[in-house]
Amino acid sequence: MNISYDLLRSYVPTDLTPEEVAEALTSIGLETGSVEEVESIPGGLRGLVIGRVLTCEEHTNSDHLHVTTVDIGQGEPLQIVCGAPNVQAGKAVVVATIGTVLHSGEESFTIKKGKIRGVESYGMLCSEVEIGVGHDNSGIILLDADEVIIGQPAAEHFGVTSDYVLEVDITPNRVDATSHYGVARDLAAYLAQRTGERVHTHLPEVLSRPEGTCPVPVSVDVAPELCPRFQGLVIRGLKVTESPEWLRRRLETLGLKPINNVVDVTNFVLHEIGQPLHAYDLAKVGTQGLRIRVGQGEEMTLLDQSKVKLTEQDLLIASGDGAPLCIAGVMGGLDSGTTEQTTEIFLEAANFNASSVRRTARRIGVSSDSSFRFERGLDPNATEWALLRASTLILELCPDSYIDGGMVDYYPEPAQPYSVTLSLGRMHQLLGLEIPEEDIERILSQLEIRITDRQGDQWHLLVPRYRVDVTREVDVIEDILRIYGYNRVELSGYIHANLSPKGAADRSYSRRLLLSEQLTGAGFNEILCNSLSSESYYEGLSSLPQDRLVQLQNPLSGELNVLRQSLLFGGLATISRNLRRQQKSHYYYEWGNCYELDSKMPNTATTLAGYRETATLGLWIAGERVQNSWAHGDETVSPFELKAHVQHLFDRLGINLGSLATTTCERDIFASPALVWTTHDGREVACLGQVSSQLLDRWEIDLPVYFASVNWALLNTLAERTKITIKELPKYPVVKRDLSLLLDSRTTFAEVVEIARRTEKKLLRDVTLFDVYEGKNLPRGKKSYAITLYLQDTERTMSEGQIETIMTKIQKNLLESLGAELR
Known part of the structure; x- marks a missing residue:
């Protein structure tokens, strides 16, 4: 809110400068940002003086210019070339001397020495429009030389005034300070506390209340x-x-x-x-x-x-x-x-x-x-x-x-002041200091809070109705302290330490910070989007149904009328915004809560049982993975890269991928089946996929976007249960064996891994895929996987017979479960 310094001083007398007033208001809770000088005429007519035209002759190289000599009351007369039709000798004029800055709206220009048609000019004779004192632009300002003072600054002649505007940030509870008089009342309280004397505020006199009946019912x-x-x-x-x-x-x-x-x-x-x-x-x-x-x-x-x-x-x-x-x-x-x-x-x-x-x-x-x-x-x-x-x-x-x-x-029910009882002992206990009673009385009086009765240290107060934020004892105490001065509360010199053990919330925060550092190190940028979203984003989506949205009773706008059910749309908006700014690489992550309503639960004002809030981590990648590199050709992002990032998060928390099931499912927010990690009891930990083209079109995104949503609440729970142990590095080598399998085209690599791990739980360390082939020389509906199995015994070197036995069992189970054949 803008506060005029001059108008403020008409209600409370003060000799504080505008900057000192700003500092005073900030110290009592009315935070003041900028202090800006505002002049009645832009530029304040600085550099402009009143002069007299001594001579006026026609320009030899022009049919409309005149060469004048002008006395400005100091030094030699100035030679000025003027094109105004009404310029004449003997008249007083407004002269812009060299270096003067003239303002025209938001633009300005500086008067410089120059040559006009070969004649030197040392200033400018001004019109009303050019200096902002009127609207006449037909000619220069002509004044009666006998009624003005030659050499007088134009600012004095035209009575230029200036004021200062203080930008005060009003908190929602301080409606009493949304006016000049309200701010003046607080400033008067500050001045009274500083001087120790009563400072009065002044309101202008008004008419008496008219008597009779109003003719308009x-x-x-x-x-x-x-x-x-x-x-x-x-x-x-x-x-x-x-x-x-x-x-x-x-x-x-x-x-x-x-x-x-x-x-x-x-x-x-x-x-x-x-x-x-x-x-x-x-x-x-x-x-x-x-x-x-x-x-x-x-x-x-x-x-x-x-x-x-x-x-x-x-x-x-x-x-x-x-x-x-x-x-x-x-x-x-x-x-x-x-x-x-x-x-x-x-x-x-x-x-x-x-x-x-x-x-x-x-x-x-x-x-x-x-x-x-x-x-x-x-x-x-x-x-x-x-x-x-x-x-x-x-x-x-x-x-x-x-x-x-x-x-x-x-006025059927006249509003009465708020009745509050103030305990001085309670106030001293809360503030940690004893404020002298005379100071308390003066502050309350300045804030127009009336003391009606005193019983020991109990003061009964009547608080004016305009102080809607002061209805309790603690509110009065806060008001007293802000005027008395927060900076006057002395530190005791005693340091309180809290040595409580790290709890689950602390460990969760540490894990979140760990993963943030990992993602940032991998080239991601963290984003923070609004938890409020638009209901229109969810129209027609079965995976994010509208009937499960949490509606706002008093939305700020039609575009922010629900709580987000997914982090997806905030990331899409971020990618769209950065695309318009010519950014080609998009790696983003966001921590945030998602909200959902169980439409089957009773939704009443007395229960929150039907609502669910889930801590979530969202990841987006799009655009170029490598660009403009001399050592590597340009390369776009892929879903496999995002999959690797998600799995690295699991690894960093010590969660074994073997403890999670990997499946695919259809979701209409994705263009193809999504990859889903679940616990063995069916709870979804994360899902990943390529965002559908319909959603990308809505945000005008013309490149593939891959999105992963991680249920952080569940992932953190799994990490909490994980026991990290330290073991010696194995002394015996890892054995690698390759298999080339002919499989049904619908079989996933995750299914192959699952069967292999189930077959050999003790010695199988890892399974990797190094080649996939579909096409010529393979039966229709078939594909080939080339995989590597890593075996290791930590107690001895594995024998060839032991290795063959394990490989035979794995091949047999792959054949029985998936119909896999060796190529």
Whole structure:
């Protein structure tokens, strides 16, 4: 939020510089980022002076240029070539001297010495547009030489002012600080604590509450909790015009665009006190007044030109005949606002339910300065001052205007201050220091927290309603400490050490870090994607069904309305983004949780039994594995490379591949059967495959992508059970034997390995595949596997007879189980 330094000082007197104010606000919890100087005229007219044209002669080489000599009050007169048709001797002008920087929108240029048609020129005579003081570009600025001071800086002549804008980051709980006066109140508390004296804040004087009956009736047809308060009054005799310069400048400093005097006043008061207002053109309200109700399925066009359809969840303000005029707390309708033809308005200041405003703003995708504040919870007691303040300003800006009748005030249940009991002993225990009672009293007084009673160290307090974040004792203690100063809490000098043993969570984190380092060392980059996803990603997918998605009750947008069921889509978006930036190699991994709803379980607000959250590791590879290498030809990635990476993860955790079953299965997110590793009781540890072309087309990816999803929760459990032992290196050699097998084309290498391991559990160390052949000279429906079996006895050298016995048994079992024949 932008805070004007000058406006802030109009509410609290301080001689702190803008940088010191920023530091002070940050120290009390209102973190301030940048401090930027804003000038009423860009550039501040630096380098520009008032001069007098002494002579003006026609240029010998031009029919429209003039050669002038100009006195700027110091040194010799300057020779300046000017092309303006109205330049004349004896007139005062605005001169841009050499080195002056002139601004034109976002661009700027520097005045330099130059030659124009052979004549040297030492500056420039300026028009209104060129220096930003007006819109006339027909000629240069001409002033009466007898009424100006020759040599005076142009900034002084035109009354250039500057301000500083402080960018304050408001946390969601501090709605009281979403205004200049709210920030001033906190700054006053800081100053009072620093000086030890009471610092008063000042609000401008406003009109007295008008008496009588408001001529516009208002009916509230919703529960009081949806609209706790609604106030308004009628102002007639308006002339809607451009706002005066001071008001336009204030709004532009805050980054707002001036519209007209009425709307600008409501925006100014919003940023002054934090209470939104809205001005209705009375001619569009009708004679039946206003009605606060819920939506009924109608459509309306908002001030930002967007069209929305209203539901029963939306609170709106309608005319008496039912036409919607404004979505309460969010934005007004296009047909309800003031225009140059408006002469009468109904000015409204109301309080609406925070949850209702937030839900509507999120649903229709509209965010405004009003909804930003209403969503955080506003004080119903603040509406009247804001309404009277806006009325005061409007009457000042429109001298012929007047308030007709009294004020509408719907306030069925007046909001009372929060009652909190503060224990000084408890506060000292929590903070670890004793704050003097006089400091506590001063801080509470500055924060407008009233002490109503004291019983020993128990203080009974009334907290203003606008402090929606201070409703408990600990909240009061935190508020006292932030003003007293976090930096004043001294360290005891005693170091507390925790020597508790490493638990399962610590071991899990260590394993995760180990695997991250391994993947990073293998050339992968870690990514972090949003846990929120779009329901549209899952349309038509049977392997990731929509009925198992976890829906959000209040989604931020239609594109982020569910929790992700798979890490897949975040990686695809990453690959797509990097492809557009000409990246050719894509190796990514991500740690994250996936969420799933068991549609067969009861889904109620009182149980989470139907929901499942699974820690998952995702890996993606795509593009070039080797590129632009002098030692190796270009090579694209392959699924076998990703398979190797997954198996290396298993190896790093000490999980024997022989303890996992390897199968294939059909999944519609993959273009071909996926490779799946499961435990022997059927639980899936990991799956790997090539992403289907339909999904790649959605992300505009034109190269194969291979994706592996690892159930980290299950893999970590398996690693927890694995006992790592240390053994001596075997003294006896490994024996290698090759087999060339003729198999059915549907037989997988994993099936061959499984049978071999089952046949010889003790001495078989490994099985590798070094050749696959299908085609000519083989029977139809057959293929050839050439494999190597590694045998080793750790106690003795294996005999030839022992080796032959094992090989014969393996061949026999392969023949019986898979129909494998030797080639």
